[in-house]
Amino acid sequence: MRWILPLIVFVLSGVIGHLFVLNSLPSFIMGKAHQTFEAQGIPENVFVASPRQTPQTQRIVRPSPDLAYAICRFDTTTGPVFIDAPAWDGYGSLSIFNSKTDNVFVANLGPDSDFQGIEVRRPAENNREGALKLDGRGIALIRRLAPTQDQYDAAADLVAQASCAPVRQN
Secondary structure, three states: OOOHHHHHHHHHHHHHHHHHHHHHHHHHHHHHHHHHHHHOOOOEOOOEEOOOOOOOOOOOOOOOOOEEEEEEEEEHHHOOEEEEOOOOOOOEEEEEEOOOOOEEEEEEOOOOOOOOOEEEEOOOOOOOOOOEEOOOEEEEEEEEEOOOHHHHHHHHHHHHHOEEEEOOOO
């Protein structure tokens, strides 16, 4: 009987600690990612192409050297954001990550893509149909298969046609 109370306290502490880590660590990681990108001069609401991945340019663990990456930091607290990217002749995708590192949206950007962009809004806003609800900051990531320098250059040229811009309010 005298072990019941310490056992209950131990289990309760473990559960509380577990829930704290699960709920706070992803937001901490995404916050650090935003700080790092900001320190590197990556602006908000603009897609920026990363350099071609080589052993000398790798900043993240094991990025694929066969993919061309472009990233956009955005924040829905200042209003809705429209995110779009053109199709690509090979494999291409657009992923959107929320402030807890969850992948909340994926679009095909391959040759058979019919993706026309997506509006990202806060849940509390008057949402229009088809809008993605995301509260706060997020990251949009474009990946395109580009194993050669020529293909990488062509993929990098498409970044200028991508959109990650605030929606004009009427």
